[in-house]
Amino acid sequence: MSSEWRSKGFCYGDDYFDDVDMLPSHEPAKSFTAQSMCKGCPVFKECAIETIRLRDVGVVKAGKALGYGNKALSQYNELRVELGLPTVRVSDKFNPDLWPRDCRHCDRSMRPKGQQEMLWPNTIEARSHDLCMECHNRAEKSA
Ligand code: SF4
Numbered sequence: 001m002s003s004e005w006r007s008k009g010f011c012y013g014d015d016y017f018d019d020v021d022m023l024p025s026h027e028p029a030k031s032f033t034a035q036s037m038c039k040g041c042p043v044f045k046e047c048a049i050e051t052i053r054l055r056d057v058g059v060v061k062a063g064k065a066l067g068y069g070n071k072a073l074s075q076y077n078e079l080r081v082e083l084g085l086p087t088v089r090v091s092d093k094f095n096p097d098l099w100p101r102d103c104r105h106c107d108r109s110m111r112p113k114g115q116q117e118m119l120w121p122n123t124i125e126a127r128s129h130d131l132c133m134e135c136h137n138r139a140e141k142s143a
C-alpha cells in the first residue's frame with residue numbers, strides 16, 4: 001500500500017506525535033489533546049486504517065493517544081466504528097468487543113469467526129473464543 005498520504009498529515013515531521021508520554025498524563029486531557037492534534041487532518045481516514053492494520057501503540061495517531069494492550073485494542077475498535085467498518089457480533093461472555101485477540105496456542109492475531117480478512121488485516125480466523133481455526137483443527141485431529 002502506498003503511504004504517500006503521510007506527507008499530507010498534520011503530524012508530518014512533528015515529533016510531538018511520536019510519544020503519548022509528551023501529552024498530559026491524565027484523562028480526559030490526554031484524549032482531548034490527541035483529538036485536537038488530528039482534528040481536520042486531510043488524511044485521517046488513511047491514517048485510521050493504517051493504525052488498525054499496523055496495531056500502533058504508544059503514539060498519537062488518528063486522533064487517539066494510543067495506549068497498550070487491551071486499551072489499544074478497544075481504541076482500534078473505536079476507530080473501526082468511526083470508519084464505518086462492520087461492527088463485530090461475537091458471543092463471548094468475557095470480552096465482547098476486544099478483537100483482534102491472540103490465539104491461546106499459537107499467539108497469532110485472530111479475527112472473529114466468519115469475518116473477512118479484508119476487514120481484519122493480518123489475522124487468522126478464530127474458531128472459538130481463544131483458538132484459531134488451525135489450532136482448533138489440529139487439536140481435533142490429534143484427539
Ligand atoms: S490523523 Fe493525526 S496522526 Fe494521522 S496523519 Fe493526520 S495528523 Fe497525523
Ligand SMILES: [Zn+2]
Nearest residue numbers: 103106132135
Ligand atoms: Zn492458533
